[in-house]
Amino acid sequence: MSMTMTEAETHKGFIDVRDMGVTFGANDNKVVAVDNVSLNVQPGEFVSLIGPSGCGKSTLLSIVAGFVKPTRGEALLDGKAITKPGSDRGVVFQQYSLFPWLSVRKNVEFGLKMAGVEQSKRNTTARALLDLAGLLSFENHYPDQLSGGMKQRIGIVRALATSPQVLLMDEPFGALDTQTRVVMQEILTNIWQQFRISVLFITHDIEESIFLSDRIYVMTARPGRIKAVIKVPLPRPRTAEMTDTPEFMNLVQELKGLIREESLAAMAPEIKDRGLSGFGMKVGPKGVGEIF
Amino acid sequence: MGSTATAKIVALPMVDKHADPEPVAAEVKASAAQMPAAEIPVPEPEPIPTVSLTKVFLGLLGYVTRERMVTALLACISIGALFLFWYLGTKYRLEFYIRFKNVPTPYEVYQQLTQVGLSNKYLFNIAMSVRRILLGFMIATIIGVPLGLAIGKYQRVRDFFMPVVEIMRPIPAIAWVPMSIMLWPNNEASIVFITFIGAFFPILLNTIHGVHSLDGVLVRAARCLGASEIRLFMNVILPGSLPHIFTGLAVGMGVAWVSLIAAEMISGQFGVGYFTWEAYSLVDYPAIVLGMITIGVLGLACSGIIRMVGVLLMPWLAFAPGGRR
Numbered sequence: 001m002s003m004t005m006t007e008a009e010t011h012k013g014f015i016d017v018r019d020m021g022v023t024f025g026a027n028d029n030k031v032v033a034v035d036n037v038s039l040n041v042q043p044g045e046f047v048s049l050i051g052p053s054g055c056g057k058s059t060l061l062s063i064v065a066g067f068v069k070p071t072r073g074e075a076l077l078d079g080k081a082i083t084k085p086g087s088d089r090g091v092v093f094q095q096y097s098l099f100p101w102l103s104v105r106k107n108v109e110f111g112l113k114m115a116g117v118e119q120s121k122r123n124t125t126a127r128a129l130l131d132l133a134g135l136l137s138f139e140n141h142y143p144d145q146l147s148g149g150m151k152q153r154i155g156i157v158r159a160l161a162t163s164p165q166v167l168l169m170d171e172p173f174g175a176l177d178t179q180t181r182v183v184m185q186e187i188l189t190n191i192w193q194q195f196r197i198s199v200l201f202i203t204h205d206i207e208e209s210i211f212l213s214d215r216i217y218v219m220t221a222r223p224g225r226i227k228a229v230i231k232v233p234l235p236r237p238r239t240a241e242m243t244d245t246p247e248f249m250n251l252v253q254e255l256k257g258l259i260r261e262e263s264l265a266a267m268a269p270e271i272k273d274r275g276l277s278g279f280g281m282k283v284g285p286k287g288v289g290e291i292f
Numbered sequence: 293m294g295s296t297a298t299a300k301i302v303a304l305p306m307v308d309k310h311a312d313p314e315p316v317a318a319e320v321k322a323s324a325a326q327m328p329a330a331e332i333p334v335p336e337p338e339p340i341p342t343v344s345l346t347k348v349f350l351g352l353l354g355y356v357t358r359e360r361m362v363t364a365l366l367a368c369i370s371i372g373a374l375f376l377f378w379y380l381g382t383k384y385r386l387e388f389y390i391r392f393k394n395v396p397t398p399y400e401v402y403q404q405l406t407q408v409g410l411s412n413k414y415l416f417n418i419a420m421s422v423r424r425i426l427l428g429f430m431i432a433t434i435i436g437v438p439l440g441l442a443i444g445k446y447q448r449v450r451d452f453f454m455p456v457v458e459i460m461r462p463i464p465a466i467a468w469v470p471m472s473i474m475l476w477p478n479n480e481a482s483i484v485f486i487t488f489i490g491a492f493f494p495i496l497l498n499t500i501h502g503v504h505s506l507d508g509v510l511v512r513a514a515r516c517l518g519a520s521e522i523r524l525f526m527n528v529i530l531p532g533s534l535p536h537i538f539t540g541l542a543v544g545m546g547v548a549w550v551s552l553i554a555a556e557m558i559s560g561q562f563g564v565g566y567f568t569w570e571a572y573s574l575v576d577y578p579a580i581v582l583g584m585i586t587i588g589v590l591g592l593a594c595s596g597i598i599r600m601v602g603v604l605l606m607p608w609l610a611f612a613p614g615g616r617r
Contacts, residue, residue: 066515067512085515085516086518087518089516091516093509097507097509097510099510099531100608100612101531101532110514110519110527111517111518114518114519114527142607143608144612158517162517
């Protein structure tokens, strides 16, 4: 791992979200998805955004990606306001988003082709990236011939092909089974270790966020606000063994405590008020239908 | 090879901005220059073109050898049964509500084919019909596909064109015959126009449907990768809609033939439809059946060609979930 770039010098990719508010719909159907959120990702930093489902974390990422315009506040990349999608921000989606009509290599080349890079150069870059993802032997396959984990690995290197300053990842491993997920996390830290670009990573998996991140923002249930920021002091490069250390376990406990409340709130406000035990139900000999 | 691999990884971050972007290639070249030809390390395999003819041929061969033989056998039996029914019906001159009294026997039709089959008149009729089909179908494709893509993509274009489309669509191409004769300066143009009308709506509507059924995440992914509007069209929306477009082309081709034959029967000079109708007028019964069979074979050939082009243009569909096969 000695070949990481000397940081600082090249590293741009400072994401700055200020006083962000997002409201969907109008009048009676008005939903406040994100409320007064400020967060930042330092150049070369790996930051996770974690929170219960529906807390607006994906909305935040969509804003930084340039798909959604915020109702209030602003999102800046290296001091410039983000207004539309662009190849300076690589995005990896939760759904598989490879183009099924392009071979694996052509998928990785896509961004370069859009940038007008010539064929031979595209080819070289794409093959190097596929090699990094361990999928060079699949370069001429079509995405539909690959497993979910393979597709996401290609999704990641495709997003890296245009040398973006930041990588935005929206629960990229959410659709994968647990085993694949764990392996993918290791692969991702490995790749990131070599590129050292800023990453904003959305997840609802606590262990995943700790394993990958330098810092973790915890969001509240809707309307999404920042509840806490946790620094992850684990050394780099991260290895699978670290997940068994007391430091790791402590962080898991801390985050679990923070998130549990919010998950309950997200599921049903009543549960939050009464606690789960407040929901007893008497079941008579004739079943639930019997009224006492 | 080991050093090459390391070099590649080191080179990766250099993919961006600064520095020599192709140290790998450089290294391979350099080492090749130093060594005698026989010892040149085998470079990683050149990318193989995704559609190779041998592959397609082997694919087709694999398609034949399987238990699909049974399918083929059943196909032969079903076609054979049709001929047998025809043969028996004409042989015993069946009369039970439907009347085989005037229906020519398969042999009479065969004789007709051998006599007329290679005559210039017959071939000319075929050529005329094929030309009309190709013209009408091509114009329908050239207008229908881009218009469909635009309607599918842009709300405003949709708002503008769809009302007209919805009004025109239920009118069958055959109903256009009188209007078409009035509208166009000559017979030929009016027949091509009717063929065009027949092919146009299936192509247009399926293309629109293709754009709508395209997964939105692919469009977003393309945008993130820096695709401009026009490139988005060419590189994502068009290929993504292609399966539906081809459904539209196949259906359109079928309707085009229906429309063409009707138009030729009503207003035509020349053409297979005209040939068939003329045979009826002249009480030349075997020629009627010959005309029908000709129409069937031509229609089959046309949709077969479309399907084949589809397979060649969209090799990935073979692997798509719930795709072809």
